[in-house]
Amino acid sequence: MKILIKNGHVIDPANGIDAVTDIFIENGVISEIGEDKDLTGVEMEIIDATGKIVAPGLVDMHVHLREPGQEYKEDIETGTRAAVCGGVTSVACMPNTNPVCDNAAVVSYIKQKAAEAGYANVFPIGAVSKGQEGKILAEMGEMAFAGAVAVSDDGHPVENSGLMRRAMEYSEMFDIVVISHCEDMALGEGDMNEGAVATAMGLRGISRAAEEVMAARDIIVAEAIGGRVHIAHISTKGSVELIRQAKRRGVRVTCETCPHYFALTEEACMGFNTNAKMNPPLRTAEDVAAIKEGLRDGTIDCIVTDHAPHHADEKDCEFGLAKNGIVGLETSLGLGIKCLVNEGVLTMGGLIEKMAVNPSRILGIAKGSLSVGQTADVIIFDPRSKWTVDIKKLHSKGKNSPYDGFELYGKPEYVLVGGEIIINQGELMK
Amino acid sequence: MKHDLLGLKELSAEQIKNILSEAADMKKIVVGAKEKKIKNLQGKTVVNLFYENSTRTRLSFELAAKYMSANAANISSSGSSVAKGETLTDTAETINAMGTDILVMRHSMSGAPHMLSKLISASVVNAGDGMNEHPTQALLDMLTMIEHKGHIEGLKVAIIGDIYHSRVVRSNIYGLTKLGAEVTVGGPSTLMPMGIEELGVKVFNNIHEAIVDADVVMGLRIQLERQKKGLFPSVREYFRFFGVDDSRLKLAKPDAIVMHPGPVNRGVELSTTVIDGEKSVITQQVTSGVAVRMAVMDMLIHGGF
Secondary structure, eight states, X not given: OEEEEEEEEEXXXXXXXXXXXXXXXXXXXXXXXXXXXXXXXXXXXEEEOTTSEEEEOXXXXXXXOOTTTOTTTOOXXXXXXXXXXXXXXXXXXXXXXXXXXXXXXXXXHHHHHHHHHOSSEXXXXXXXXXXXXXXXXXXXXXXXXXXXXXXXXXXXXXXXXXXXXXXXXXXXTTTOEEEEOXXXXXXXXXXXXXXXXXXXXXXXXXXXXXXXXXXHXXXXXXXXXXXXXXXXXXXXXXXXXHHHHHHHHTOEEEEEEXXXXXXXXXXXXXXXXXXXXXXXXXXXXXXXXXXXXXXXXXXXXXXXXXXXXXXXXXXXXXXXXXXXXXXXXXXXXXXXXXXXXXXXXXXXXXXXXXXXXXXXXHHTOSXXXXXTTSBOXXXXXXXXXXEEOOGGGOSSSOOOOTTTTOEEEOOOSEEEETXXXXXXXTEEOO | OOOOBOOSTXXXXXXXXXXXXXXXXXXXXXXXXXXXXXXXXXXXXXXXXXXXOOSHHHHHHHHXXXXXXXXXXXXXXXXXXXXXXXXXXXXXXXXHHTTOSEEEEEESXXXXXXXXXXXXXXXXXXXXXXXXXXXXXXXXXXXXXXXXXXXXXXXXXXXXXXXXXXXXXXXXXXXXXHTTOEEEEEOOGGGSOTTGGGGSOEEESSHHHHHXXXXXXXXXXXXXXXXXTTSSSOHHHHHHHHOBOHHHHTTSOTTOEEEOOSOOOBTTTBOHHHHTSTTBOHHHHHHHXXXXXXXXXXXXXXXXO
């Protein structure tokens, strides 16, 4: 099978390409970039990408696919289908499943289920500690050999600083990074961001300090031992500043934020809107500005969704009882274009770096580029084309999105995974 | 269109004044009438759904309903399907389906009545939701203040105690500031929520500054389990720095009144001499409570506020 993507605006930051050109795909692999190829008589599918952007498929390194164990919220098939619909061709999934992904068997199971589903590429993240209990290191080496690309106790902070140190040291032997969910539980007990909005609604506030204390600790531990750490879903001005300073000192720290931390503020919770309840919580306009500045100046490496599908019953309830988290795979590109590219925070190439190139580098996976010889994971979208979010139509089992009715840009019109056209002219083909 | 009373945050000054005005009329029935029975809610059904323990608020709503000839029933969380793990939504829909006109609800979670009101056709009265609001308490406080001071506008009201966890203080702040009172809050910094000053109040960690020249001094209940959670060192130390006693009360205006939503921990929020003293209007608050709840339920059924 041969595919020619003609005349698109190719943005491939990994190779420094930002130009109108053609991409030729043979047997699922990118075989040539350029316009001078003589293709007379070659049987192939031609995609006309005139006026559209052609970019590497997005890589989302923080996703909850819920399988095994919580298939009523999401499963690998529905989660990866939602991913592809959002232009995300590779996801790294968090290990807080049931059973916890803390051994090679669960890693292999997830990879096998993902292969059967045949949508996005799935890269499992193993647990830092057995059962995510924060006590004993999980079998990181075995998990890495089975295909785990990182370790994290996401959902549960690693409270024991000694264990975090050991995790950084041990994981390094297998070239996998520790992703740290930063939350000091004693400071973090609450429903939403601490401040006047929470106070006015009678909700318990979560201090910024809950996140920043642990981010600071992880930076200090990494610096002291020369280790490496990736800080998950940062939400505060203080976290941005801590990481900015650490990077200047040469600490081996990277970090990610999520679209909701630059698209929304705590005011989204007003009216007890449980679809705006998440952890870390939505913060203030001042934090949003700092997150954008962190993205602009390179302090923040990646944009991830923290896609956290929940059942309707887990959100249609009292705010204090509602589960944390929102779905995000189908809205992340649109929010990135709307809030970052259109507002001049990032160029389109900069957005692709945060959403494809940098996550691939941090995880050490051969994704996020359109290099010749690479598996063809490609997305094509028109960043000027407007679409309206309808949460009832999301492909994820979870409809818990705060973006219902939002006007976004650039819904993917073509999505290729491994050279297979999964979305064709906006239609899901399988 | 049905009407609810979810909080004073949602009401205008005009609506609050309308309720207080009707409550003043209702109070004549509660304290003056030979026979406490009017027909305003005849044939209507009021259900009290209480997910938290309550003696006075529940009884107050029940009597208010009965004085107006409504059918009144009570459900508390123990001994009902609530204890069997039924969701709030399912419980409320069940009650709604039995022909309830007014659902009075107390719940430990902020926003629970707001969520419910969207799902059922009965009018919802918030009888206290988590740390958010307790609107009828603030209304009865305001009615009592008017009875003693003639007006709310220009009054200086000092509210002392556990501000963080108090739904009473939030409703009072919304109601009193809308009607033009000056509100100060005082208490330990560990029981003071961040950003409270943005609700339009002055904040003091020194009780003397909070009380000075007050027309109204209101104590708030200190839940003794907060001390076990480490929010203040001891009840003894609380009273030493924040308890309202006779000497501190002298800092308020000479004709100041002392209020408390009850039940009082004697010798913690207020000294016994203050509770039983001539400035105390605590038992009058209880009477105002029945009148306010009669007014609220009557207005909900007959076109709103």
